[in-house]
Amino acid sequence: MADLHELTAVELLAKLQSGEATSVQATQACLDRIARLDDDLGAFLSTFPESALARAAEIDRRRLAGERLGPLAGVPVAVKDVVVVEGAITTCGSKMLQQYRSPFHATVIEKLLAADAVLIGKTNMDEFAMGGSTENSAYRLARNPWDRERTPGGSSGGAAACVAARMAPLSLGSDTGGSIRQPASFCGVTGLKPTYGRVSRWGLVAFASSLDQIGPLAKTAEDCALLLEAIAGHDPRDSTSAPQSVPAYSRTVKEPLKKLRLGVAREHYGEGLDAEVEAAVRKAIRVYESLGAEVQEVSLPHSRYAIATYYIIAPSEASSNLARYDGVHFGYRTDEQAMLAELAAERKALETAGDQRGLDELDAPLVRMYRKTRSEGFGPEVKRRIMLGAYTLSKGYYDQYYVKALKVRRLIRQDYDAAFKNVDLLIGPVAPTAAFKLGENVNDPLGMYLEDLYTVSANLAGIPGISIPCGVTAAGLPVGLQLQAPAFEEERLLRAACMFQAATDWDDRAPESLGRPA
Amino acid sequence: MSLSRDEVQKVSLLARLLLSEEELESMTAQLGRVLDYVQQLEELDTEGVEPMAHAIDLSNVLAEDAIEPSLSREAALANAPKRDDECFRVPAVLGD
Numbered sequence: 001m002a003d004l005h006e007l008t009a010v011e012l013l014a015k016l017q018s019g020e021a022t023s024v025q026a027t028q029a030c031l032d033r034i035a036r037l038d039d040d041l042g043a044f045l046s047t048f049p050e051s052a053l054a055r056a057a058e059i060d061r062r063r064l065a066g067e068r069l070g071p072l073a074g075v076p077v078a079v080k081d082v083v084v085v086e087g088a089i090t091t092c093g094s095k096m097l098q099q100y101r102s103p104f105h106a107t108v109i110e111k112l113l114a115a116d117a118v119l120i121g122k123t124n125m126d127e128f129a130m131g132g133s134t135e136n137s138a139y140r141l142a143r144n145p146w147d148r149e150r151t152p153g154g155s156s157g158g159a160a161a162c163v164a165a166r167m168a169p170l171s172l173g174s175d176t177g178g179s180i181r182q183p184a185s186f187c188g189v190t191g192l193k194p195t196y197g198r199v200s201r202w203g204l205v206a207f208a209s210s211l212d213q214i215g216p217l218a219k220t221a222e223d224c225a226l227l228l229e230a231i232a233g234h235d236p237r238d239s240t241s242a243p244q245s246v247p248a249y250s251r252t253v254k255e256p257l258k259k260l261r262l263g264v265a266r267e268h269y270g271e272g273l274d275a276e277v278e279a280a281v282r283k284a285i286r287v288y289e290s291l292g293a294e295v296q297e298v299s300l301p302h303s304r305y306a307i308a309t310y311y312i313i314a315p316s317e318a319s320s321n322l323a324r325y326d327g328v329h330f331g332y333r334t335d336e337q338a339m340l341a342e343l344a345a346e347r348k349a350l351e352t353a354g355d356q357r358g359l360d361e362l363d364a365p366l367v368r369m370y371r372k373t374r375s376e377g378f379g380p381e382v383k384r385r386i387m388l389g390a391y392t393l394s395k396g397y398y399d400q401y402y403v404k405a406l407k408v409r410r411l412i413r414q415d416y417d418a419a420f421k422n423v424d425l426l427i428g429p430v431a432p433t434a435a436f437k438l439g440e441n442v443n444d445p446l447g448m449y450l451e452d453l454y455t456v457s458a459n460l461a462g463i464p465g466i467s468i469p470c471g472v473t474a475a476g477l478p479v480g481l482q483l484q485a486p487a488f489e490e491e492r493l494l495r496a497a498c499m500f501q502a503a504t505d506w507d508d509r510a511p512e513s514l515g516r517p518a
Numbered sequence: 519m520s521l522s523r524d525e526v527q528k529v530s531l532l533a534r535l536l537l538s539e540e541e542l543e544s545m546t547a548q549l550g551r552v553l554d555y556v557q558q559l560e561e562l563d564t565e566g567v568e569p570m571a572h573a574i575d576l577s578n579v580l581a582e583d584a585i586e587p588s589l590s591r592e593a594a595l596a597n598a599p600k601r602d603d604e605c606f607r608v609p610a611v612l613g614d
Contacts, residue, residue, distance in 0.1 A: 099597070100597055101596070101597060103589055103593040103594070103596060103597075104589070195574075196572075196573040196574055197573070197574045197576075210571060210572050210573065211573075236581065239576070239579040239581075240572070240574070240576060240579075242574060242576075302562075305558065305559055305562065307555075308555060308556040308557075308558050308559050309556075309559065311552060311555075311556060312556055312559075319533060323534070326534070327599055328598070328599070328606050328608055329597070329598060329606060330597030330598060330599075331597070331599070332599070333599035333600065336600070336609060339609075340609065364611070365609040365610055365611075366608055366609050366610075366611050367534070368536075368609075369608065369609050370534040371530075371531075371534050371535055371536035372536055374533075374534055374535050374536075375535050375536040375537065378535075380541075383535055383537075383541070383545070384545065384548060384549065386533050386535065387526070387529055387530065387533055387535065387545060387549060388549055388552060388553075389533075390529050390532045390533035391521075391525075391529045391549065391553075394529065394532060401556065403569050404559050404560075404564060405556075405559065406569030406570050406571055407564035407567040407568070407569050407570070408559055408562060408564060408567075409569075409570045410567055410568060410569065410570035411562070411564070411567060413570060413573070445548050445551075445552065446548075446551050446552055446555055449552070460573075461573060462572075462573020462574055463573075487573075487574070
């Protein structure tokens, strides 16, 4: 029997149901794996060994008693540390929330618990989900299980790495501009960003509210279908959640799509796309052709403006959302005595110098408290985005930047609407390259932003996208294939992904070097 | 366009951040580059295009006006950096 931590969720559920394995065994196998590998990989920020094992034992007991169990009964699930779990710490990868214990569960957590899943821990991420390498985590460096010197991607780097390293079969991430799909691509796992509104955002700590969406990461599309089905659906607590009913993804996912029409956007194969990534994607397209799909070229003429549009809209929303971190209601607060003493010294110096203007402009104690708190609690990338957003929303620039970006956002959406008149899905790369080296992009914010080239459009348009493994580079790094579908067509995406995974074995591959001493 | 250090300083107050000299320096350069990049949207004629603030068309989502349980005061105050039995505490707001 394969080790329990190696199994997909669907395989594990079969063994749990047949009595070949228990949830306690499976949970322990994942916890052991974390204990063995995660000091090095840095995928988790916290784990719940005691409560997870207790819950697994309870589910095993209920199973033996013949009780009716939920669809994820006894399966370990990892949760990105941006989703709140009642009573547990949720840091968002930020020093600002080092001690924050949520007084409530996110809706997706309530749903996971109702499905009888076992929560094993919270995963590492870029601070407040801002970044593409998890290097903006205030806590620890995350490594790519395929190559320790490389990033697992981000912002859901821990969420993808823990699945790749077989530390958890299922994992929840969040995607604002590619934060599920890009790390899934870098780590050789499957990750889906649902349609905006498909999954409740209640309890997802906000980054950019019109773009954020929670979604599943797992080894296969079949597992993603299972997890998405458990977490999706309308939620009266999230006024932007969609009223559409949720299809039974897990029941249809293995049905191949007949006469599938795939669109290849000519703009996706331009400058900047790595040759090996392009070759893997083109090979994947041929796999679909061999499965009966018809491929045609389409155009998304405004896609070249997507990054510029995104990096106005997302920071604007972030600057507004992150205003809540004020050192008053929760989270970090600067040392008040030191702050007041500093302010008194500044006042005295200004008085001595007779600088009336300086005195007039000197911060009031409350304002200084906010400013010191936020400057000490946030890391550099979060500060950059808050500044960018505050600037683009400020008087005189609002129309020039923010409103302009909202207009271009509509043009980007219209490109998709036109393309989907002729094709069922779009097929292309997830990221322009395979996983890059740690430290490679940290001093170049704009360069890091340009990595999001192929993923941000789906968030701007609100449509779903999935990343599935489709190859490996000469250096042994996974390459991801992105499929995008019209709004609320996750079922189509999952079935198409599953077709590919049935015909290829890229999703079965695990990083070989794992477990070897570093 | 280029961003001036003074503008960055001004925005830092709006954003309730306090930037060190070095941060002001690097932020001015980095934000300037990003703003130069996003300037490319100017090429596009967006006359008559309706701004799209949200991806799905939902409007006037209303909730029943019904009383539901909410957080207790104790739970709401539990994460406060500074509090008393009833309130969040902040530095004096009015002058001394």
